[in-house]
Amino acid sequence: MTKLDENKIPVGPLGMSGAFRVPSELKLGDVVHLHGGFYPIEDMGQGRGGARVLHLRGREPYYVSDPVLAYRQINFEGLMGYRLLPTVSRS
Structure with a gap:
């Protein structure tokens, strides 16, 4: 992966926020x-020295020992005025 500037994080999947994360934060x-x-990370294993082996959907396992650009679901629950709408059960 090429080294990216923190200020130039590419736009990721809809509803997700990107950041450089060390392996222990994934x-x-x-x-x-x-x-x-x-x-998407489907499973993880431990590597040496705090590294992780990531099992990714649609790709071979990937060994991570340095920070990697990862996207995480945005949590809207803490925002003012945000409330969950009741779900409708369809029987």
């Missing part, structure tokens, strides 16, 4: 930006 469900594509 979570299942984060979407990683690699080689021009977006790959």
Whole structure:
């Protein structure tokens, strides 16, 4: 992956916010930006020295030891005036 400037984070998937994250900050469900594509993390394993082995959807496992550009779902619940609408059950 090419080194990207913090101020020039590419636009990611809709409803997600991007940031450079060290391997210990990555979570299942984060979407990683690699080689021009977006790959969701489906599983992770431990590597040496705090590194992680990411099992990504549609790609071979990827070893991460340095910060990587990852996108995470934006949490709107803390915003003022935001409330969840009741769901309608369709039987």
